[in-house]
Amino acid sequence: MKRGGRKMAISEVLNKISGVQTIESIKSALKIDRTKAIYIIYRLRKRGYVITKQDAGNTRVYFISRENILGGKSYLDVLNKYSPIKLSSSEVYKIYGREVSIEETLVYALKTRKFRYILSSLALFKRIKNWKELYRLGKRNNILRERIKKINKVFLNHSLPNKTDNFRYIIPHLKSKDFLSIENKWKMHIPFNRTDLVEYKT
16 A cells, blocks of 8 residues: 555554544545545455444445454444444454344443443434343443433333432533433433434434
8 A cells, every 4th residue: 555655554554544534534644635545445445444334424434443354343333333423432342252232332331421422322222122131231230310211111110210319410510401301300410402412313
């Protein structure tokens, strides 16, 4: 692979562009034109380093990693597959030898206490197949109330707070201005407002 007049090794290219990229960000990172960026993606994809998705605006997004050739999935893979809000991290834990479930991915996202992870995880609720498993994981990780409003009615009464329970934050110090009734019902401060959900409406 060449950048200008100098040939770059695949390892050097991967070091520079591993993560979530677009053609434009690859052009910028490698200081090359669009034609060369497309060629590099083509070569890396043939070797198994690239997974291609489309975001909510139909822009191609490339998930580039050495670990892609090993198979396995991460929680970020699941979130990025189903959510219009794409995530990137330099620390991705891959799980091998089994399927990564929607339920455990949702719990993972909530436990990060990171705004975009939790916002991204909202897309998973409509894909939950095993509410019993989600309830079990939520109870074990003490995050039953974090699944506010979306919980299956079968487990609703087991998850609602007691009158003596204190308010909790999903993300410390962040609270909603738009979802006060939900916050009061669950005694749980929601970290986003309606304007934060715009990517779910496209």
